Amino acid sequence: MKRAPTHSYPGLNLGRRHASADKASEVVTFGFWVFLMSDLVYFGLMFAIYITMIDAQAGGPGPHELFDLKSIFAQTLILLTSSLTVGLAMLALKYNLPRWRIVFWFFVTLVLGLSFLVLEVRDFMSMAEKGGIPQRSGFLSAFYGLVPLHGLHVTAGCIWLIVLGIQLRIFGLTDLLMSRVVRLALFWHFLDLIWIGIITIVYFGGLTYG
Amino acid sequence: MTTNGSGFFGRLNWDAFPITGLIQNPNTNEIVANTAAAIVIVGVIVVVGSLTWFRLWGPLWRDWLTSADHKKIGIMYIVFAIVMLARGVLEGVVMRAQQAAGPGDGFLEAEHFAELFSTHGTIMIFFVAVPFVFGLANFLIPLMIGARDVAFPVMNQISLGLTVSAGMMLMVSLVVGEFSTGGWTAYPPYTGAAFNPGVGPDYWIWAIVVSGVGTTLTGINFAVTIYKLRAPGMKFMRLPMYCWTIICSSILIVFAMPPLGVAALMLAADRYLDFHFFTNDLGGNMMNYANMFWLFGHPEVYLLVLPAYGIYSEVFATFSAKRLYGYNSLVIATMSIAVLSFTVWLHHFFTMGQSALINAVFGIATMLIAIPTGVKVYDWMATLFRGRIRFSVPMLYGLSFLMLFVIGGLSGVILANPTVDYQVHNTLFLVAHFHNVLLPGVLFGLLAGYNYWFPKAFGFRLNEFWGRVSVALWTVGFMLTFLPLYFVGLMGMPRRSFSWEDPSFHPYMIVAVVGALIILAALLSVIVQLWVSIRDREKARVPVGDPWDAHTLEWSIPAPPPSYNFAIVPHVTDRDDFAAAKERGNAYPSPDAYEDISLSLNTGIGFSLCVLSGVWMFALVWWIWWLAALMTIFMLAAFIAWTFKAETERVIPADDVRKQHEAWLDLVHNSTPVDRDHETAPENRGLARPDLEAVT
Numbered sequence: 001m002k003r004a005p006t007h008s009y010p011g012l013n014l015g016r017r018h019a020s021a022d023k024a025s026e027v028v029t030f031g032f033w034v035f036l037m038s039d040l041v042y043f044g045l046m047f048a049i050y051i052t053m054i055d056a057q058a059g060g061p062g063p064h065e066l067f068d069l070k071s072i073f074a075q076t077l078i079l080l081t082s083s084l085t086v087g088l089a090m091l092a093l094k095y096n097l098p099r100w101r102i103v104f105w106f107f108v109t110l111v112l113g114l115s116f117l118v119l120e121v122r123d124f125m126s127m128a129e130k131g132g133i134p135q136r137s138g139f140l141s142a143f144y145g146l147v148p149l150h151g152l153h154v155t156a157g158c159i160w161l162i163v164l165g166i167q168l169r170i171f172g173l174t175d176l177l178m179s180r181v182v183r184l185a186l187f188w189h190f191l192d193l194i195w196i197g198i199i200t201i202v203y204f205g206g207l208t209y210g
Numbered sequence: 211m212t213t214n215g216s217g218f219f220g221r222l223n224w225d226a227f228p229i230t231g232l233i234q235n236p237n238t239n240e241i242v243a244n245t246a247a248a249i250v251i252v253g254v255i256v257v258v259g260s261l262t263w264f265r266l267w268g269p270l271w272r273d274w275l276t277s278a279d280h281k282k283i284g285i286m287y288i289v290f291a292i293v294m295l296a297r298g299v300l301e302g303v304v305m306r307a308q309q310a311a312g313p314g315d316g317f318l319e320a321e322h323f324a325e326l327f328s329t330h331g332t333i334m335i336f337f338v339a340v341p342f343v344f345g346l347a348n349f350l351i352p353l354m355i356g357a358r359d360v361a362f363p364v365m366n367q368i369s370l371g372l373t374v375s376a377g378m379m380l381m382v383s384l385v386v387g388e389f390s391t392g393g394w395t396a397y398p399p400y401t402g403a404a405f406n407p408g409v410g411p412d413y414w415i416w417a418i419v420v421s422g423v424g425t426t427l428t429g430i431n432f433a434v435t436i437y438k439l440r441a442p443g444m445k446f447m448r449l450p451m452y453c454w455t456i457i458c459s460s461i462l463i464v465f466a467m468p469p470l471g472v473a474a475l476m477l478a479a480d481r482y483l484d485f486h487f488f489t490n491d492l493g494g495n496m497m498n499y500a501n502m503f504w505l506f507g508h509p510e511v512y513l514l515v516l517p518a519y520g521i522y523s524e525v526f527a528t529f530s531a532k533r534l535y536g537y538n539s540l541v542i543a544t545m546s547i548a549v550l551s552f553t554v555w556l557h558h559f560f561t562m563g564q565s566a567l568i569n570a571v572f573g574i575a576t577m578l579i580a581i582p583t584g585v586k587v588y589d590w591m592a593t594l595f596r597g598r599i600r601f602s603v604p605m606l607y608g609l610s611f612l613m614l615f616v617i618g619g620l621s622g623v624i625l626a627n628p629t630v631d632y633q634v635h636n637t638l639f640l641v642a643h644f645h646n647v648l649l650p651g652v653l654f655g656l657l658a659g660y661n662y663w664f665p666k667a668f669g670f671r672l673n674e675f676w677g678r679v680s681v682a683l684w685t686v687g688f689m690l691t692f693l694p695l696y697f698v699g700l701m702g703m704p705r706r707s708f709s710w711e712d713p714s715f716h717p718y719m720i721v722a723v724v725g726a727l728i729i730l731a732a733l734l735s736v737i738v739q740l741w742v743s744i745r746d747r748e749k750a751r752v753p754v755g756d757p758w759d760a761h762t763l764e765w766s767i768p769a770p771p772p773s774y775n776f777a778i779v780p781h782v783t784d785r786d787d788f789a790a791a792k793e794r795g796n797a798y799p800s801p802d803a804y805e806d807i808s809l810s811l812n813t814g815i816g817f818s819l820c821v822l823s824g825v826w827m828f829a830l831v832w833w834i835w836w837l838a839a840l841m842t843i844f845m846l847a848a849f850i851a852w853t854f855k856a857e858t859e860r861v862i863p864a865d866d867v868r869k870q871h872e873a874w875l876d877l878v879h880n881s882t883p884v885d886r887d888h889e890t891a892p893e894n895r896g897l898a899r900p901d902l903e904a905v906t
Contacts, residue, residue: 031361034464049498180853
């Protein structure tokens with residue numbers, strides 16, 4: 001039985017123009033989805049811990065003293081835009097646009113990812129100046145267990161972008177590398193999804209209930 | 211954070227080695243500790259020495275350590291599990307001896323006894339049961355579904371590497387420093403920095419985190435393999451029962467390992483970075499740990515026992531010469547257990563302050579699990595009913611399991627009642643219960659599987675006599691060791707006590723230590739069986755590959771299987787496809803054409819990560835920060851360098867496949883089929899005379 005390549009795996013696919021790569025990435029893309037499910041459980045638990053610890057401020061600084069929504073707004077815009085640009089890289093690949101277009105969008109995504117990280121670290125530093133360090137209270141431990149975990153994922157994504165960009169230059173668009181682009185795009189969208197959870201639960205939830 | 215230990219070797223110094231303790235303070239306790247350390251050191255020297263003497267480093271590296279072949283990885287998992295099993299059993303014997311030496315304090319110090327029960331639990335769950343289950347599954351899954359390897363062969367190798375390096379940390383803790391005294395569950399705040407500033411809990415944390423990553427990767431691998439790589443026609447409802455249990459286990463791994471990782475890493479944050487997740491002060495809350503640990507811990511026990519159920523299902527069907535009774539109900543029961551296992555974690559801490567309503571809900575959910583399990587037991591008995599039963603070694607393990615496991619299951623239903631649990635929690639009754647499900651359930655299942663599939667892996671049968679001896683010893687040893695613990699538990703003896711006073715416990719403790727010695731003899735008999743079987747292997751060869759007249763696809767290929775498993779990918783038309791083909795008389799067809807087969811190239815990435823992660827863990831435990839940072843960089847670099855490899859597969863030409871396959875087909879046609887009366891005789895070359903009247 002022959003299945004249409006568009007249904008080989010969930011999410012944005014490589015399409016008919018890259019039939020062999022599309023087929024080759026079916027199993028590994030599915031596996032990556034399973035991995036993301038497992039990773040999602042990590043975040044789900046950290047969210048649960050944060051919620052149970054919102055009140056565990058032990059007299060230390062809480063959300064109202066520490067959170068800077070302007071910076072969070074900027075970070076959100078940057079990260080959402082980076083999801084768009086990694087999507088554009090993926091579309092450039094799917095519709096066989098010149099290879100520099102893929103690398104270009106990778107580069108834009110990388111710049112956005114790094115700016116996000118810079119802003120995030122700046123936030124942590126200003127929180128620390130106000131006494132908001134993880135050693136201060138259970139609430140802050142939960143905050144620093146969750147938000148930097150996302151930041152660590154963004155860092156991993158940035159390293160992946162660099163490595164994959166280099167590999168694309170060296171090896172060209174092989175089936176293997178195309179399949180890696182698919183997975184990197186999935187990973188990046190996943191980071192975005194987690195970030196939506198973070199602004200909703202950590203920041204808005206923290207300000208509402210903390 | 212780091213107050214002392216900022217030197218080149220962190221907080222590592224001469225006091226970390228047990229020999230220092232022996233010199234300063236010679237007593238029985240120190241002698242036991244030093245003997246254990248000496249066994250590890252001598253073991254390493256013997257292994258390294260014999261590898262050098264027999265010039266086996268090259269073959270070991272080329273054929274095993276760098277291999278990405280699922281069969282070899284599976285065998286390495288099992289070898290690792292058996293080595294760790296030896297340590298776990300020895301620890302158990304020492305613990306039973308300590309309690310039998312009472313009333314009073316026995317011969318060990320309290321700290322040492324606490325280390326023993328902590329390592330015993332950690333080893334038996336994470337480094338015996340898990341790798342043994344994974345080893346068998348690794349070997350069997352692709353063979354059973356008609357695939358050439360698992361979905362991600364290199365990731366498989368990495369999983370093995372991480373599991374082994376984590377297990378090695380427990381061995382290292384015998385020689386350098388000490389292990390945790392916090393039990394296998396490592397509850398904070400006791401394991402936090404305030405009460406336990408030493409290295410013990412750190413060994414536990416990193417061993418758990420690293421082996422947890424390996425386990426998660428394996429779960430992903432198995433799930434994807436079964437979902438995506440089944441041979442044409444192998445629909446879900448045609449999968450062997452064993453594969454169903456592995457799907458369920460994999461789902462449990464993917465969703466249940468993260469809570470353990472999160473809990474252990476949060477404990478690490480508390481200990482290393484002074485966070486307050488689980489501390490007594492500044493808003494920490496240890497109940498978060500208890501919930502997360504058991505959110506993992508309960509699915510974990512089903513993750514272990516479901517594959518054993520799968521093995522029993524295959525064994526009962528084969529050695530009764532019948533189709534498995536109630537296949538559909540077994541599939542549904544397995545899935546139900548997998549789902550229910552996520553809804554019962556709270557029964558591990560009924561006494562830790564929830565409302566009566568919550569306890570009642572979780573108590574009822576726990577009792578519900580008895581229903582699908584009961585369905586299974588009846589299905590297995592119905593499979594035996596009017597079958598042509600052979601009392602071979604796997605079948606004997608299975609029968610022992612059926613009788614003993616029901617006792618363990620029923621004591622579980624008793625414990626599921628919160629009011630009863632309040633009376634017996636933290637007593638030896640509980641210890642008796644979980645050993646009663648883990649030994650006859652998991653361990654007997656794995657040993658049955660080991661006896662059953664050994665000829666497939668190595669091409670010769672295991673010695674039947676020594677197999678029977680070991681079934682008898684395991685069964686009797688188990689009963690003598692653990693059934694008395696139910697009684698002393700009900701009499702109120704707390705678990706994990708290094709000392710006790712009530713003289714009425716004494717007779718039970720004596721019986722239990724006798725039982726423990728019989729279990730030790732059982733372990734030795736397994737080793738003797740292996741040795742005798744290797745010695746007499748020429749009389750037990752089964753090159754054709756089907757010594758038991760079995761039903762599933764893995765028996766339709768040579769023993770041992772070629773590296774590519776199937777010369778021609780089978781087209782499956784039936785549930786017990788190979789049995790059906792034997793009935794039709796075309797079990798060994800000659801294909802018209804052969805094709806090139808591509809397989810994973812050997813790679814050293816798994817071994818590199820094994821060594822690097824081992825050093826990384828050691829550095830973290832001993833606060834050797836520069837080394838930990840260096841190893842982090844090395845691991846990242848090794849992985850990234852590996853992704854630059856363009857060539858990952860080698861091709862076996864169709865011609866070679868044809869030659870090998872035709873030689874084997876000649877062997878099949880020139881062998882004499884044997885009936886079931888001669889199953890264990892030397893003339894059994896692995897070609898079965900169909901004997902399946904009872905099937906249809």
